Amino acid sequence: MxxxxxxxxxxxxxxxxxxxxxxxxxxxxxxxxxxxxxxxxxxxxxxxxxxxxxxxxxxxxxxxxxxxxxxxxxxxxxxxxxxxxxxxxxxxxxxxxxxxxxxxxxxxxxxxxxxxxxxxxxxxxxxxIPVLPDAAAAARANAAVGEAYQAKGSFAGMAAFIALTSWKGEFTDAYFAQPPADPAMFGMPSEDDGTRDDPLLSGTSAAVTSxxxxxxxxxxxxxxxxxxxxxxxxxxxxxxxxxxxxxxxxxxxxxxxxxxxxxxxxxxxxxxxxxxxxxxxxxxxxxxx
CATH class of the missing domain: 3.40.50.1820 (Alpha/Beta hydrolase fold, catalytic domain)
Incomplete structure (x- = not known):
């Protein structure tokens, strides 16, 4: 190489x-x-x-x-x-x-x-996301990942991302009724690591999914x-x-x-x-x- x-x-x-x-x-x-x-x-x-x-x-x-x-x-x-x-x-x-x-x-x-x-x-x-029949709901679910990251850092953001990407089917009221994803469920610590610049979680790649x-x-x-x-x-x-x-x-x-x-x-x-x-x-x- x-x-x-x-x-x-x-x-x-x-x-x-x-x-x-x-x-x-x-x-x-x-x-x-x-x-x-x-x-x-x-x-x-x-x-x-x-x-x-x-x-x-x-x-x-x-x-x-x-x-x-x-x-x-x-x-x-x-x-x-x-x-x-x-x-x-x-x-x-x-x-x-x-x-x-x-x-x-x-x-x-x-x-x-x-x-x-x-x-x-x-x-x-x-x-x-815009190609989906439930595009508005999917965009809302995707935005929640960035919100979790900005509020509590990488582990909370990644837990929200895993919840988003593992959900099957359209994003219905049942999805949004769930409690926030707990990092501990995925073997991650819960403390805020202080980062806010992750290209996947921070919202800087919003133009990709939209x-x-x-x-x-x-x-x-x-x-x-x-x-x-x-x-x-x-x-x-x-x-x-x-x-x-x-x-x-x-x-x-x-x-x-x-x-x-x-x-x-x-x-x-x-x-x-x-x-x-x-x-x-x-x-x-x-x-x-």
Missing amino acids: TEHILETPEVDLAYDLLGPALADSAHRPLLMIGQPMTAAGFYTLASYFPDRTVITYDPRGLGRSVRKDGRTDNSPTVQAEDVHALITALGVGPVDMFASSGGAVTALALVAAHPGDLATLVAHEPPI YTPDIPALKAAPTRILIGVGEESAGVLTARTSEATAALLDTTPVVFPSHHGGFTGPDSGYPGQPEPFAAKLREVLDTQP
């Missing part, structure tokens, strides 16, 4: 190249992106593609990527422009892309704005778009957003092994099944319509 920095007026964007050199690869480069997950979250998955040049990066303001724009919010459209700048600088488009969670939202924004950048996009569990995909632009793009969903995610928020997005695109979701982070290895806090996940991703990328 080699580490690099792409300098732009707004960010010093850190990215990595793994596997064969770009000039030596027999396959299209494979770009793996997340949000707020950084490049390191994809190293295990990348190891299952030794025949491809894999490109990973740290989104603007996260990990090693240093912002110069004076902002702290995470925007899919802004991050899409960063990814476009990276593809352009490397001179490798169109590439294939695997995008996870908030990165999948960035990827949908990228295809809408720069349809020539990607040949195939596998967007795994994009958490875009993003509305440009469906006409996505349908018009030459990119083959596949929406992925984890087999263990059935009924939960990110499965529902994925299924709704796929329906708007007139496609059927591709079911992947494991859960929302099913490609992560044993060093992850919530490891998945990276080997079968990678096999499914390879199958999808190698299958042409």
Whole structure:
């Protein structure tokens, strides 16, 4: 692996190249992106593609990527422009892309704005709330995570996040009637750790979950778009957003092994099944319509 920095007026964007050199690869480069997950979250998955040049990066303001724009919010459209700048600088488009969670939202924004950048996009569990039939209630439930975090810190915020992401079905009155999630239920301490800048919990990524995909632009793009969903995610928020997005695109979701982070290895806090996940991703990328 080699580490690099792409300098732009707004960010010093850190990215990595793994596997064969770009000039030596027999396959299209494979770009793996997340949000707020950084490049390191994809190293295990990348190891299952030794025949491809894999490109990973740290989104603007996260990990090693240093912002110069004076902002702290995470925007899919802004991050899409960063990814476009990276593809352009490397001179490798169109590439294939695997995008996870908030990165999948960035990827949908990228295809809408720069349809020539990607040949195939596998967007795994994009958490875009506006596509849901219960969007208002889901947005309320999501906002409560940030409120818990701002009031009591990381452990309270993470407990609320787990409650949100493990709830199955629409967000009904039964969800909101529950008592606040107790960190102790998830093996976490209850004291306030004092942090208020977590990119997942603080509200700085609100533009990710509130993003509305440009469906006409996505349908018009030459990119083959596949929406992925984890087999263990059935009924939960990110499965529902994925299924709704796929329906708007007139496609059927591709079911992947494991859960929302099913490609992560044993060093992850919530490891998945990276080997079968990678096999499914390879199958999808190698299958042409």
